[in-house]
Amino acid sequence: MWAGRAQASLRVWALWPARVPGRRLLSCNTASQTRSNAPRCWNCGGAGPGGPRRGDVFFCPHCRVLQPPDPTRDYFSLMDCTRSFKVDTMKLQQRYQQLQRLVHPDFFSQRSQTEKEFSEKHATLVNEAYKTLLAPLSRGLYLVS
Template sequence: MWGGRTGALPRVLGWWPAGLLGRRPLSCNAPSLAGSSSPQCWNCGGPGGPIREDGFFCPQCRALQPPDPTRDHFSLMDCKRSFNVDTAKLQHRFQQLQRLVHPDFFGQRSQTEKDFSEKHSTLVNDAYKTLLAPLSRGLYLVS
């Protein structure tokens, strides 16, 4: 629907990460989503895997990489680990991440990338919902 392998909508609106199509990167505190000491891309086997500023895509083949389920909600949402959260910034980050990983943008990709997209999207939704509500944010902080 969006035209091509990488999707025309993200390219046109300028939210695609740097290195993929020359757009600006998202800020992200976590260095990797691979979850191993020497990450490799599942698709091309290239060295370095998803160690990039955005942490979601292989820098060589642009394949979506598996999410790191141990990643903290605050680092995923690029927020300071604190009870006080800027909800406008949180919402903006949520929208940025969903534009990158939402399953609707992976309809023409491999089944593996579709599965990773669903997992990433679920993690982003969970992090957003948890950090948005003060009670769940507080409980998350003390857990």
């Protein structure tokens, strides 16, 4: 009985959110899952090995609500780029589009006010990161700051 329920939930979570094409969770790597000081989810309070990690995932793995953006995360890690002056602009554009499909406020119009606000903050941060890293001058200034 338990194995069948676990398999069914894995199928459901793997497809979430299936109602919006192109949206999927960004998962954290194994090394970051062992952190004990992980922040708690604002909605369900989930933490620990399965709890949300700011900077690694955007959604709580327990209740699947959008988490607040990590203000300490740099633009290079957000956009999945190496921290250097030379940036693959095609990869940067693809990552920008991927993140906007994930956190754009249009996808959160029927959600709670908190999630709407977090979505706006995430989208703003993604826009700022993209614009900064796309232009060579602003990228260079960001690198030296």
